[in-house]
Amino acid sequence: MTARRRRRHHRFRRSRWSALFLIVIVIALVIADRQGWLLVEPAGAMGQYHGRTFQVVRIIDGDTIEIEAFDPEEQRPTTRVRLWGINCPETAGQSSPIAEPWADEATKLTAALIENSSVTLRLEPSRLRGRYGRILAHVETADGKLLNELLLEAGLAKADERWPHSALRRYAEAQRRAQDADLGVWSQ
Secondary structure: OOHHHHHHHHHHHHHHHHHHHHHHHHHHHHHHHHHOOOOOOOOHHHHHHOOOEEEEEEEEEOOEEEEOOOEOOOOEOOEEEEEOOEEOOOOOOOOOOOOOOOHHHHHHHHHHHHOOOEEEEEOEOOEOEOOOOOEEEEEEOOOOOEHHHHHHHOOOOEEOOOOOOOOHHHHHHHHHHHHHOOOHHHHO
């Protein structure tokens, strides 16, 4: 083998190892990013709310609560949280002078499960706030259950499939169980 061919062969082997090393690094970074390992301190709403536990200060209705946390975007001393992926019947208020059927029961169940207790919020990075500026979250109760799912199982909410999220299938199954048992909104 000539010196020229040896140099070309050596360069080829070196570039092949460099490419392989680069591919391994990229794969490791993708995995680390998906696991959340790259974020030392996430910015914005994800960093402020996701995976964190807060005291519930007010139950607004079946699918909206207020937690004890300053909301920098809304400039409020508390943060309003809308339960992600579900829709409870509306209580009487701005949108309607009378409550929809099962609205009071949904509000009472939410109060019974989390009033004056702490909850942990699980956000979806694809959509952090709803159209009224509320944080969208899967709300985990003190015993590790999802409030969103509990309302669906009781028939006091409907699964909202307008936006994809991590619990879409789980919520659809909870709703199906309530429908099969003719519970709440499904009893009529």
